[in-house]
Amino acid sequence: AQRVTQPEKLLSVFKGAPVELKCNYSYSGSPELFWYVQYSRQRLQLLLRHISRESIKGFTADLNKGETSFHLKKPFAQEEDSAMYYCALTGAAGNKLTFGGGTRVLVKP
Amino acid sequence: DVKVTQSSRYLVKRTGEKVFLECVQDMDHENMFWYRQDPGLGLRLIYFSYDVKMKEKGDIPEGYSVSREKKERFSLILESASTNQTSMYLCASSSTGTSGEQFFGPGTRLTVL
Numbered sequence: 001a002q003r004v005t006q007p008e009k010l011l012s013v014f015k016g017a018p019v020e021l022k023c024n025y026s027y028s029g030s031p032e033l034f035w036y037v038q039y040s041r042q043r044l045q046l047l048l049r050h051i052s053r054e055s056i057k058g059f060t061a062d063l064n065k066g067e068t069s070f071h072l073k074k075p076f077a078q079e080e081d082s083a084m085y086y087c088a089l090t091g092a093a094g095n096k097l098t099f100g101g102g103t104r105v106l107v108k109p
Numbered sequence: 110d111v112k113v114t115q116s117s118r119y120l121v122k123r124t125g126e127k128v129f130l131e132c133v134q135d136m137d138h139e140n141m142f143w144y145r146q147d148p149g150l151g152l153r154l155i156y157f158s159y160d161v162k163m164k165e166k167g168d169i170p171e172g173y174s175v176s177r178e179k180k181e182r183f184s185l186i187l188e189s190a191s192t193n194q195t196s197m198y199l200c201a202s203s204s205t206g207t208s209g210e211q212f213f214g215p216g217t218r219l220t221v222l
Contacts, residue, residue, distance in 0.1 A: 004151075006151075009149060034210075043113075043213045043214065043215050043216070044152075044199065044201075044213040045212075045213065046210050046211075049210070086151055086152065095140045095159075095203045095205065095211070096142075096154065096157060096167075097142075097152075097154070097211060098154075098168075099144075099151040099152040099153075100151050101149055101150055101151040102149075102151045
């Protein structure tokens with residue numbers, strides 16, 4: 001069975017500080033990993049996917065197959081980064097996603 | 110711009126009532142999904158559908174059923190609502206060609222008294 005674990009329920013950082021959201025997964029094949037974000041009073045939306053290897057809003061995430069991790073990082077957090085972040089995985093079943101429990105990020109001024 | 114709409118933002122029902130949650134997408138997506146979102150548990154998949162009249166159980170289908178009579182519409186049905194079904198319900202859709210990117214509706218917050 002596939003599983004996604006986000007060990008931190010809440011991350012509180014000061015503006016300008018680095019932020020790292022942890023995501024670990026279990027899956028027997030080759031998964032595709034994603035980060036979704038939900039800002040206050042907005043709908044859930046895709047932030048980035050590992051196959052794109054791109055930086056979105058200053059965030060990057062590297063898939064580490066050896067450690068089965070897909071941590072999300074940003075070197076300098078901004079107040080507008082305050083949101084709920086979900087790590088998600090899809091495998092051979094195609095579009096079916098398995099989500100982690102979510103991490104709430106609070107960036108303080 | 111992809112649009113997924115849900116029939117209600119807030120709903121209050123009584124235990125034992127039959128509840129219908131409607132979701133409509135306007136992007137001709139093949140796939141549609143129903144999740145419930147609970148603090149600390151993230152999003153859990155209830156049911157999904159890859160095509161009209163097709164449905165598959167997700168991780169927590171008990172107490173729910175679905176209907177997809179038209180490609181753009183996916184309904185979630187609570188046959189007999191219970192208090193433990195109080196939650197935020199999210200609908201999503203995706204195209205088969207874009208693995209992993211799902212487009213979400215605004216959510217329906219259901220309270221069962």
